Amino acid sequence: MHTDIEKIYLKVIQNHPLTFEERRLLVKKLRDDPGLKPFLLHLKDIHHEATALKTSDLDEKKALLALKQRMKPEPKKALRIRPWMRYAAILTGILITGYSWYLFHHTTESNTPKITLQLEDGSVRELDESTVNIITGNNGRAIVSQKKNTLHYDHVSQPGETSVLHNVLNVPKAKTFQLILSDGTRILLNSGSRIRYPEAFHPGEKRIVQLLDGEAYFTVRHDSLSPFIVRTGKIDVKVLGTEFNISAYTEDSLLHTVLVSGGVKVRSEGGTVRELVPNQIATYNRASEQLSVQQVTVTDHIAWVDGKMRFVDKPFGDILKTIERSYDVKIINRNKKLQHARFYGDFDIHKESVNDVLKVFATGRPFSYERNGNVITILPDADKKEHETLLPMP
Amino acid sequence: MKKSPKDILHDLQRERSEASFDIFFSCYHNHVLLWANSIVKDPDLAKDIVQDFFLDFWQHKRYLSITTDLSAYVYRAIRNAALKHLDRAKKMVSDESLKDNFQEFPLYRELDRKEIIYTAINNLPEKCREVFTHCCIYGKTYGETAEDLGVSINTVRTHMTRAFRLLREQLHPSLFLLLLTRDICLETN
Structure with missing residues (x-):
């Protein structure tokens, strides 16, 4: 049967997975028509932007009524105090x-939980994301300027200065935060992350930061004289100037390094070194202590940078961990069969609530859950269903 | 039977009636709301911008001074209003040290490209536009669109084929490629 090419376009726009056959047809069309790709990408953007609007916003009759209220001249009445x-x-x-x-x-x-910054002297400052602020040490020395959810270090170390002062930034669940280090390197921290770094780098020396827990997207300022190294305890990532993402949550069994552009070297605790080219992922397995490299679609791994969660063929158990961190909730899964089921999905953390997200999963594989404050319990399958699946197939 | 932008403008200018304004409003409201939201990325702010635009349009009889294409006028007016809001927001948190100067230029290019597409969609024939909007912008399936608009799935299919063809014709490849600078990749491999 002949497939509508428009249906394939629509799938691309709505971000649904394509079958192999559809993909083949699409690739052929894209090759024949160079203008098609930017066209589809823009439509995809437009569709995505539209998801922010509610159906009720797009009700022109309602909107017209609201406008008519404002079109009436306002009655002018003197205000008398009654x-x-x-x-x-x-x-x-x-x-x-x-x-x-x-x-x-x-x-x-x-x-x-608040975003906190621990200074070299051990004192801890709470950061309020709604303010613009200069953070000073106990001796009154200005350390870093904060503008909303960004910390900007611009201290240039003087020649001859030898001491290195470290700060530790702690980003709790359901928050993200941006750091700009003294060399201009940008680090976007995902929820539930902790990072230690010097207030200023010394020119010509290695630039070392420690990702103590969590996930971060790095845009490293190029400096061929001072290699930039990210330590996570299990793996070190050495770079010269590039963009990449490291996910090293202590609760996760796998540590991921995804390279977006440039080049990095990943060295495991055991001494294995692998070099990555863009669009590759290095995965370190805590249990087997093995480091492996694969080709990936980068955008699937860095959706969080845009405030999104993207799951591509992910086991439900892993998905729950991401949801817990993104929304600061605890999820207990009592539905054992679900734990290893795999899902695809795309969500916007700021626009969709944790309920919205779970509802989407529940339409794929029906399950029910209870919410009690910040604890969500996914209930086991109803007994009847459980029983049915145990029956031998006819 | 709905009217073309030309007829709508003509009626407004001749009748100056609330009825002709209502038709204008219904025809443009949703599409310019999408357009405003695309610029400011804030649905509530976008709604305000759009309401303010229509109010001003009516109270100051802006339709009398339009000599060119109505759609082009409306899309540009919304864009200007939205950018004004963005500028104001930027000034409120302005901090020279954190400002990305290089972002200004691509922003306008990006807007030019988007404006062309939004306007092109808006200029599709009425039914065609509705079907295309439901599927490609609101993200509905063929089945849902057919149900919403009270037509058959086959009609939806025909309109979609037509919409894509018309849009691709209107957005002439050479013009479009010229505007394309963004380094983007579509996941096809």
């Missing part, structure tokens, strides 16, 4: 005082 207004004012005052009291006592109790 007796009831006085009471209303007093009541408002009471409510505001009461609410601020409530907020004051409850926010201090609920204690959501």
Whole structure:
């Protein structure tokens, strides 16, 4: 049967996986028509941007009614203070005082995890992402400027300066944070990450940072005299100037290094060294202590940089860990059959709630779950279903 | 039967009636909302920009001064309003040391390219545009689109073929390639 080429385009735009046959047809079309690829990519963008809008936003009748309200000239009335207004004012005052009291006592109790910066002297500063701030040491020395969710180190080390002062940045679950080091290297940290680095690099010396836990996307400033090294305990990644992503969560059994551009060398604890070219991934297995290299689609591994979660043929167990970190929830899976089921999926962390995400998975493989505060429990299959699958096939 | 942009403008200019404005509004609202959101990447802000535009358009009788293509006017007006908002937002958090100066230029190129596509989609024949918007922008399947619009799946299929053909014709390859500078890769291998 003849397949509609438009259906294949639509799949590309909606980011659905293609079959081999569809892929073959698409590649042929792309080859015949060089303008097609940018065209489809833009449509993909447009579709993606549209997902931010709700169906109700795109209801032109509703929007027109809202506009008509504003089109009417506003009635001009002099404001007279009526007796009831006085009471209303007093009541408002009471409510505001009461609410601020409530907020004051409850926010201090609920204690959501904060982004923290530990200075060389051991003191810890909490970072509020909504502010612009200069962080100073206990002696009043300016260390780093903070602008919302970015820390920018611009201290240039003086010749003859020998001491190296380190800071440790701690990014809790459900947050991301950006660092700009003194050499201009940019590091985007994913949720649940900890990184240690010097306040300033000395020219001509190795630039070393330690990814103590978590995942980070590095855009390293090129400097052929000072190699840049990322240490994770199990693997070291040495670079000259390049973009790459390292995922080294202590709770994960696999550590990944994905190279986007440039070149890196990955050295495992055991001394194995592998060199990566762009679009390759080096995977270190904590259990077997083996380091292997494979070809990959880079964008699948760095979706988090744009605030997204992308799963390509991933076991449900791994997916849950990513969801836990992205939304700061605890998920207990009591549905054993689901644990190793594999899924594809694309989600926007800022636009979709954890409920939205789980609902999508539940449409693929029905399951139900309960939520209790930050703990989500995926329930075992109903007994009947469990029983049915045990029956021998006819 | 819906009207072409030319007819809509003509009616506005001749009748100056609220009814002709309503038709104009229904025809453009969703598409310019998508366009505004594409620039500011903030649905609530985009909604404000679009409402302000329509309000201003009506209260100041902007339609009287339009001599060219209505769609081109509307898309450019929304773009200018959206960029004004972005500038204002940028000033509020402005910090020279963290500003990426090199980003300004590609932003405009990117917008030029997108504006061409958004306008081209908007200029599709009415039914064709609706089908294409449902499938390719709202992300619906052929089946869902057929149900939403009350047509058969075969009609959806025909409109999609036509929409892609018309768009590819309108977005002439040489013009489009000229505008293309972004280094992008489509996952085909």
